[in-house]
Amino acid sequence: MGLYNLTRSSTRGLISLCRPTVTGLEHVPSSGPFIVAANHLSFLDSVLIQALMPRKVGFFAKAEYFTTPGLKGAAMRSFFESVGSIPVERGQQAASVAALKSLLDVLESGGGIGIYPEGTRSRDGLLYRGRTGVGWLALTSGAPVVPVGLIGTEKLQPAGKKWVKPRPFTMAVGRPLYFSKTGPQHALPERRRVTDQVMDAIAELSGQERSAAYNQNKPDGA
Structure with missing residues (x-):
């Protein structure tokens, strides 16, 4: 068993203590590039998505x-490398062109990446307006966007707390959204519409x- 499979298997075992409800995994493309776009409630969201998805998903870390x-x-390095996390320097906005190009490289190699359009965790439970990096990635690469709704993950590790408490949560995966591949020179209103x-x-x-x-x-940077 490779390090990625071993890490994911171990993480899934711990996650099972939370009695998660996971739906829609059949919507994840079985091959080719894809973009996971999720809401963001907890520091643990990336770990949960990476462990529960049927394919590897690279998030910023x-x-x-x-x-x-x-x-x-x-x-830490072994864990984040094994799940395909992509390092980003503190202070470098996840929506910057330099950061997004590192995600684009993964897509162009046929892999999956994850992004939080809100940019950072919601501390009050609201779903905030999406920043247009996800639109840029979708239009530039032509990769389908798989929307994900997380419910209750903020209860696993409330902001400011160091310990994780097993609590039920839900991860709902939606049908992929397909957009025409226009390359990086698309119009800003189109990027906004997609987002x-x-x-x-x-x-x-x-x-x-x-x-x-x-x-x-x-921004969390993770």
């Missing part, structure tokens, strides 16, 4: 997770009340 010295650093369509799908899956504003919390 803070660069220090890959460079911390000592045994703890080695353990709004993705956010509509996430809202339907998560059932969250929506905000017309952008989430102004400092």
Whole structure:
């Protein structure tokens, strides 16, 4: 068993203690590139999605997770590398062109990537307006967008708490959204339209009340 499969199997075992409800995994394309676009409620969201999806999904992770010295650093680096996480420097916005191009590289190689259009965790449970990085990726690559609605993950590790408490949560995977591949030179209104369509799908899956504003919390980088 490879390190990725071993890591995912072990993580799934721990997640099972939370008695999760997972629906719609059949909507994930069996081959080719795909973009997972999810709402964001908890630091653990990326780990949960990576463990429960039938295919590897690469999310951004803070660069220090890959460079911390000592045994703890080695353990973190091994975990994040095994699940396909992509390092991003602290302070580098996940919506920046440089960061998005690293995700585009994964898509162009036929892999799957994950992105949170809100940019950072929602601390009040609202679903905020999506930033247009997901639209840029979808139009530039032509990869389908798989919307995901997470419900209750904020109860697993509330903001500011170090310990994880097993709590039931739901991960609902929606039907993929397909958009024409236009390359990076598409019009900004088209990118906005695609992003709004993705956010509509996430809202339907998560059932969250929506905000017309952008989430102004400092981006997590993970």
